[in-house]
Amino acid sequence: MVLERAAFPDGATVRNAGFACFGSPSELLHDLDKEGETVALQRAEERWHGLLELRAELGDEGIGYEATGGHEAFVTGDALYPPVAEGFERLNDMMRPITGTTTFCWADDLIEHLGLGGVDHLARTEFEGAIDSAKLIRSLMQKAQEEGVLIRGNADVARIASDASHVDLILRDGTVITTERVAVATNGFTPALMPELDVVPARGQVLLTAPIPALRLRGTFHMNEGFYYFRDCDGGILLGGARHLDVEGERTMQEGLTSLIQSDLERLLRDVILPGQEFSIANRWSGTMAFGSAGKTPLVERITDRVAVAVRLGGMGVAIGIRVARRAAALLDEA
Ligand SMILES: Cc1cc2nc3c(=O)[nH]c(=O)nc-3n(C[C@H](O)[C@H](O)[C@H](O)COP(=O)(O)OP(=O)(O)OC[C@H]3O[C@@H](n4cnc5c(N)ncnc54)[C@H](O)[C@@H]3O)c2cc1C
Secondary structure, three states: OEEOOOOOOOOHHHOOOOEEOOOOHHHHHHHHHHHOHHHHHHHHHHHHHHHHHHHHHHOHHHHOOEOOOEEEEEEOOOOOHHHHHHHHHHHHHHHHHHHOOOOOEEOHHHHHHHOOOOEEEEEEEOOOEEOOHHHHHHHHHHHHHHOOOOEEOOOOEEEEEEOOOOEEEEEOOOOEEEEOOEEEOOHHHHHHHOOOOOOEEEEEEEEEEOOOOOOOOOOEEEEHHHOEEEEEEOOEEEEEEOHHHHOOOOOOOOOOOOHHHHHHHHHHHHHHHOOOOOOOEEEEEEEEEEEEOOEOOOEEEEOOOOEEEEEOOOOOHHHHHHHHHHHHHHHHHHO
């Protein structure tokens, strides 16, 4: 049985940007420098295999996967460009055992065709794409139900009490559900349930423009170590990020939008993504991610003999979610 506090799943999975990605060059090089080769490449490999497993499990149609190609854009004077240019071949060499081929190439000749403004350099990989988050959750729920899993909405777990023989889940309405084993997959909302764990919520804000006639941009795009991300979506542009402008303020489980971040995203639309083109914003929303205080490794472990946690999926849940889930299930099988 899956217990979901909302009527319908309402976490980051249905509010994300839908990038099926394993890391942009600047993000991967940053991780390599900060964490060393073993940790950084292990994570890239985890993301790579996770995407393949997700696509195999639910099918490309089931998740609305489109192999659009992924990009990283560097604006004029971007301080990230020189180190990325210098580390580019090193990165390709390190990624080759994972992807089996050259992963990234320079595609500056595409910049004009895509209609980008103030962008001097563009890195591209053929191996990234986009998914449709609504299709993914629908397929996942359908598959779970076909396998006999009950999904119970409006079941907000307030407390978990576990002893040697069983686990009690105490819902906010007072209902107690007794079971043998529990996997806690509350990600960014974990601090409300298990404040002792090192899980830091991180809000991500997103906007979606109305469809733009003759839109030239196609594919998924990152900038600034992944702090900005945008792609074409339903004929318009889906754009998110700018969390680095207010890291403290965005460490929250509350939904919400701020003018600081929304106006910066609109600036990026005007200056870089849709220069000289009219646009209007059709929708804005936020979602909650989860990080650790010291990095972005997911937390998958047994807390007691009968309770495991599978949380802290960062901005990579599309890619690593399925492997995190399988590891958590295996931990409980051992219990
Ligand atoms: C704006 C944004 C953009 C993102 N873009 C991308 C992207 O492009 N690519 C990518 O790979 N990742 C992206 N991510 C990250 C990705 O969405 C997450 O890593 C992933 O969805 C986490 O999945 P999850 O199932 O662990 O958590 P969630 O999807 O958040 O699910 C947790 C569920 O637990 C429920 N819940 C919480 N507390 C309780 C409780 N006490 N009782 C019962 N139920 C409870 C919630 O309602 C929710 O449905 C993005 C995230 C955000 C916010």
